[in-house]
Every structure is written in C-alpha cells, then in structure tokens.
Amino acid sequence: MKRLCSPFCCVCFVWLACVATAQNGADSLRQDIENARKSVYPALVNIAVITRFYQAGRAQRAPSGGSGVIVSKDGYVLTNYHVAGNTTHISCTLPDGETLEASVVTHDILTDLSVLKLNLEKRKDTTPLPFAKLGDSDALKVGDYVLAMGNPMMLASSMTLGIVSNTKRVFTDFNGTEMEDVQLDGGEKTGLFTRWIQHDALILPGNSGGPLVNLKGEVIGINELGGNGMGFAIPSNIASYILNQALNGGVIKRGWLGLTVLPVKKIQKEDGALVASVWPDSPAAKAKLVPGDILLSIDDTPVNVRFFEEAPLFYQMVALLPVGKTVTLKYLHAGKTQSAQAVIAPMEKQEGEEDEDRTVGVTLQEITTPFAREEELPDKEGVYVTGVRPSYPFNNAVPPIVAGDVILAVGGTKTSDLKSFHKAIAAQTQESFVVTLRRDDEQILSVVKIVPEKADPDSKELPKAWLGIKTQVMSPEVAQAMKLPGVKGFRVTQVYPYTEAAKAGLKSGDVITMINKDKLTAYRQQDSEDLKQLIEDLPIGEKETLTLVRDGKPLTLTVVTEKAPDATDLAKKAKQKEFEFAVRGIMPIDRMEHQWTINQKGVIVTETTMGGWAAVSGLEVDDVILSINGVRVDDVPSFDAAIKTLFQQKPPIVQIFVKRGPITHFIFIEPEWAKISEDQ
C-alpha cells in the first residue's frame, strides 16, 4: 500500500504543479494585457472625418473615419493618411467621450501616415492629456503577443489579441517577380519604404490608424491593412521618423536617385542591387547608370538587396540622403566595377493637387514629374483633366473635353497650375472661348461656350380635369350587397378634404350613376378607369351635374371640376446651390397624402445631390424643413430668406430642424465657408 501511494502522490503533485503554472501563466498574460491596455487605451482616439473626393467632374463629400493614437502631451495624434487625408473636417473623440477638433500637421502618402494636432484650447478636462509611448519596432520577434486597439466599424474602442506573424512583410506579385504597389482608395501609391508587421490580431474597417501595442504597453505599429485573418501594421520606427519630421517643420524631405532595383538573387549574386530602371534626367541617369548595372555601394555604404524584403531598406537609405549632396556610386557595369558621382535630387510628390471648377464642370490635377512619367506625358506643362461633368460647358465643348486631356491654355492664357487655370476661366467674358489642350500627342483647340443654364426640372404636364374622390366599380356583387341590384356606376370610397368634391357635398358611400347626360355603365374591373377618363376629358373649372344614389335615394349634385393636383406642377421651388439640395412648397395633395392639417407649414426637400453638404449631413428627400438655425421656414420665400441670413452670418454649424415622417429631427451641417462661393 505504501509503495502504491508514493508514485500516485508524485503524479498528483506534478499534475497540480503544472496546473498551477499554467494558471499563473494565464494570469500573468491577463495582467500584461491589462497593463498594456491601461498604458494605451486612454490615448486612443476615434477619428471622424468628412472626406472630399473628385468623381464625375465634381467634388463630392462623404463621411468616413478610423482610429488614431495620441503620442504627445501636446496633443499630436498619429493615424493613417487614408483616414485623415483629403478631408474637410476632422474630429477626434477621446475615451472619456469628449470630442475635439483636429488639424493636419503633415501627411505622408508614401508611408500612409498622417500627424494631426488636437485643438486643446477647447478641452474641458483639465487633467494632463494621456498619451502613448512609441516602442522600438525593430525589437519585435515573430511570435510576440500584440494588441490591436481601435474603433472597428466605427464602434466604441475595442482591442484584439494576436501574435506577430512576420516582421518584414512586403507585397510581391503572385509569381514573385516584382514588388506590388499598395494603392490607397484615391489611387495613391504607398509602401515604398515599408516592411509591414504582419499579425493575426483581428482588425476591421475602422481600425485603420489605430495602434498595434506590445505587452509592455508600447505602440510598435500603426494598423493600416487587413483581411482574411491577417493584419498589417506600419512599424513604429517609421512612424517615429514621420512624427519627428512633423514636429520639425512638418515637411517630409526625401532624397532621390531616380532608379528602381530588383533582388540580385535572381542573377545569382550575393551583393548589391540589380538596377531595373533608371528615370530619364535623374541623378542616376546623369551618373550614367543603366538598367542591368549592379549598384554596390553609395558613399562606401554597401548596398544589399538580396531579397524583396531588403528593397524597402535600400529605398529608405536613399531617401535619408540629404538633398543636394554629392554621393559616390560604385556599381558593376558589364562585369567591370565603375564609379560615378551623383547629386541627390529631392523626391517629388507622386500626385499633384486636385480641385474642381464649377463654372465649366471639370476636375483637374496639377502634374508632377512622377505623374507625367506614369501617364507618359511629355512634360509637366498644363493641368490634367481628371473628370468632366456631363452637360456642363467643358462636356459640351466642340470637340468635347474629356478626362485625360491636358489643358495648356484657356483663351490664350497659359495654365500651368490650378491657380492659373481658375484665374483664366474667371477672366473669360465672351460667351465662348478657346481651350488649347493636349490629347495623346495631338494639340487640339476646343471651343467652349458658356451658355444659360437650361435645366428645367419643373413638370410640364398638361392639366387635366379632376374630382377629389376615390371610387370602386359597382360590380353586381357590390350592387347586390348595397341592395341596389342592377345599378351600375361607381361607389365613392373617399372624398378628399378641401376639394371641390368635398365642397359640393359628395360623401363616401354615394353611388355615381351619371355625369351630365352620360350614363355610367361600369360593372367590371376593366371599367374601373372609365370615370377618371370621362372626367379628364371635361373642361377644368366648369360645373358638372352628378346623378347619385345616396342611402337608396336618388340625388343630384353640381360639382366644379378642378385641375389635377400634381404637386410639382404648381409648387414654388428653390434650389440651394452650395449645399446642393432643392425644396418645394407644400401642396394640397401633400396634405391629403400625409394627413396633414391646413396648419402644416414648411418646405419639402425634393433633391439632395450625392456627395453634397446636405446629403453628407443626413438631409433626406421628403424631409419637411421647419426651421434653419432657429429661423422659421413656412414656405419657399421664407426658406430663401433663411438661407440669405445664413450666408450673411456664416455660422460654424448650420442647424436644420426637419419633420421626417411622424417624428422631428435635427440635421447639422458644418460647411467650409472659405470654399463656398458668395455668388448666390
């Protein structure tokens, strides 16, 4: 017995020890997660923006958002460029619920990073602003636990746990022959300098710009991409560099040699980088490098791109070279080692500024050298047409101007950038002017006419006579049920209030058997439209005699026909050009359909243009506007007056009070008054 007890006790003891260790381990991980959360969560922000984008020849807006993290006590926030770029408005909501406006300090498309600054002047909380610490992303190892924090699906802050799957992720094509461009929503290319941290902490739309955190509570990445169970974060060391640049003037300066490289492994080499292409007129071209050369060093610093994962490091090295510095390039050309001097040039922006011109209905982009190369344009001259608005002057020009054209001059005035283009258009006083443009290799003259606006959405329906009643056919069954066997015609089912039919005394239940001298012979379903047709053929405003049966007794009534109440025909209308919505006055048919009393005032929204301020702010068709910034709106003239007051005062927030179905609601528009034209 003693012999048996001893091994059993040992086994139990070991088992208990393992359980205890595991439990301790789990408790320890749980504690680490909690500590990490406490370090970073208070600094997490929910970013809400209004993005501006250009489509179909006009500027449009849409609400969007993502996540960010406060990285300094002064309120600097790191997030993705694709969250905060091209925005008209940025607001950050802190974990305590307070929302602060933010302004852009710097954008860097090439790393997809943006640095924002919170407007702390309006902060109500007087305690020090919490901020997170940036860690060393180079110290990360595959298998390390990481936490992805952010606001997935624009919900309140949350975090997920995962491990680092790869610390040097790059994207190549399926065959592994070249690096793949990572493109943002607007088509901008990013990721040239990035080796992403791949992890499996779940991230969803809304997590973009949020921090990837290690168990020490340090931000070691900014989440950028995700899907299929994989997440990709920009390393914090890259984010640190961008942040430092932002704090020191905000302009990201990078050096440029003008060449692209491929790994030398493909040509069975161990050192150097294979020069794949050399841009014309670039420092590398001037140094006489050609594709096929193997770059060995820059100023004695060895260059090694053995694998694609080393390419971003090479581009980082070149980007860090000071602009204007003369460097010595050592390279192999046709097997022989050569040496050349190159002057580092500044790296230009990939894409130029984009803007719209509403007068002629076009969106344009300034041309940068890289863009000119991509689009195979001969030079940077002119402005590039990115979209043309249908039925606007540029679209109606002879020949029509189309996306892809480069505008070289307007009315003889050279247009080298957006400013000169807008100025040239504004200076045209004649009804027509000539635009000089380049299309492929041709230089074309296009005649543009500025003609009166012809769009006329008002209904032109020819008026028809109408009686304000609804009816059903006197089928034999209905006639029998009403104890009127054999009676043919129409039974009144509804009389609209405030109509001539109501004034004449028609009632539900009346059976109309004759109009004037026309006997009604309807008794089948296919006869159901006969009464309506008969009435429509009558003149409007004339007295007509109806012969009825009411409660079994014959009756004659005289009723005046009226114009069919087509709401859009007679209603006064107004269009708000800058906020891009239209309204009309309330008509009798609206009261009938919605059961409104005669006291219902307001204007009905008939149109909200997609991407316009009104649509983005949530104003909907069929809303009834009751007031604007406290100014009552009873009808179209008072709507016009309220709008006029609004444009005089230019408040930061426009409050529109609406009736939406049975409830009322507030719409808030925060317009960019600086961009809004004063031409009302």
Added chain:
Amino acid sequence: MGKNIGRPVIIRKGIVLMKLWRLLFCATLLIVLSRPLLADDAAQLQSLMDKTSPSIVTVKLVMKASTGQGGDRENKVDMPGVVVDKDGLVMISNMMFSFSRLSSMLGRGSGDTNEMKIYPTDVKILFAQDDKEYPAYLVATDSKLDLAFVKIESLGDKKITPIDFSGGATGSVGEQIVSINRLHKGFDYAPYFQLSRISGLVSKPKKAYLTEGGVEGLGLPIFTMAGDPLGVLTTLESGVKDEELVQGITFHAFLHQYVGGSSGVLHTFIVPCQTVYGVIGQAKIKAAEVAADRAKNPPKKAGTNAKPPASTKPPGTFK
C-alpha cells in the same frame, strides 16, 4: 383483247403543251398587269416620304435622371420627332421622361412615379440632313398619351411644314399603314418607311389601333397608304390593376410575346388624329405660357461675371 390507246401520243403531247402555254400566258399577263400596281405603290410611298419626311426631325436631348437622393446621371439621347406647328412646336414620345413608363416597358409595373425624375437639360432640333442645330426647350407633356412637346427657340428664316392632324383618316382592321422615320447620324439621318397593318381596335383606356410587327418611331405619325395621317404611334398604359396576374419581368415577357393579352401593363398603339389634335391644341397654349414665363424670368447665365480686360490676346497664343 387489244389495248385502248385513246388519243395518239403526239396529240396528247400537244394538249399538254397547250396547257403549259396557257399557264405561261396567264402568268405573264398577271405579271405585266400587276407591274403598274406595284409601281403605283412605290410611287405612292415615295411621294408620301417626300411630302412628310421634312417634318420628321431628329431631337437631340441631354437628359438628367435624378433619384432625388443623389446619384444624378446625365445622358445624351437622339430621338425622332414630328413638327406639329409652323412656329416650331415638335412632338416627341414622352417615354424617355417617364420613369414610370420606362419601368412598365421593362415589365416591372408602373411603380412609384416619384421614384426618379427625368428631365431634359438641353434640347436641340435637327432638320433632315442639315448641320444646324436649333435650340429648343420642353413645353408640355401628356403622360396619359405618352407624348411630349418641345418648342424651338428661334427658327430664324427657316420655313417648316407641320403635319396636319386636324382631319385624320379612320382605320380598319387589316388595313395597311405606313410610318416614316429617320436613321441616326451615322447614316446621315436618311429617311425611311415601314409598312405594317392594323391588327386590332381598342376602346379602353382610349380609342386606339393596334399594329402588327415591330413598328418603330414612338411619337411619330402613322399614315394610310393614301397618305392621310391616321394617328400617332405611342404607348398607352392600362390603369386597371389585375391582381390575378403576376407582375414581373419574366411573366410579362411571356404574356407579351406568346399570349398577346393584357397584363395590365404597356402596349404600343396608334392613337387617332382626333385625340392627338386636341392635345396639340393644349400644348400650343402651354407653350405660349412657358414662353411668357421664360421672357419674364430668363435662364440664369452660367459662367463667369468678369469684366473684359483692357486688352485681349487672340486665341491660341500664350501669354
């Protein structure tokens, strides 16, 4: 015993030959006599085309489709029209302006008429193979008859001949009818005719003629072989809702193609001249009202308000 040989072989052959000759003679006579009839038809058609094709115009529209909730779309469309008034009133099909009608054509039922607004932002009229485009504007629509009217802003010195719908012939089932239309720009707007027959008569929702085959040219007049206008080809929608029939694109297509019966949706008809004439009269009144309104409230000039500079450079040169 002995064979009954009847007539001698040579005589039998001769009789056969005579019969053949008679047959040949009759056929030739028939052809010869019918040639003037065919020639008459061709001459008639040519004469009708010469007389009416100048009144058949091409209407170039830029149309905006607005859902009212964003997603506005503008498209350019060319369609035929007919001159109905010497001052430049042109009748066209209203189909393109009516989302409800378009939905019905696709067999989806008339749907909510407020769902999408379609209206022209630019209208131009082209006569025959002229290069000049005459600006015009929409003045009236009749959604019941699916017709619309545009008015040319200014004809200048141009003289135009309207089609007269005041008289109008009466048609009968089986009668041959003619429509005149124009091809599109690629074929230089060449006129052409199409023949068809009246295949039925309807009295609901309106008195109208049904045609056989795919006659083209909604909004255009239809003529008798004698060259008199019979009416206008258009669509009519029955407002009668039949809950027993399934509405849907597949079933409607089945009904339309194979049964030919009413499913409570759209069909193409010839609406008689008398009906059309009344609407043209109303359209003229409406056109005058719209013109007066435009004179009081001229369309806002789009574009810039800049004052002319002291000097201007000629186009095509750079500053």
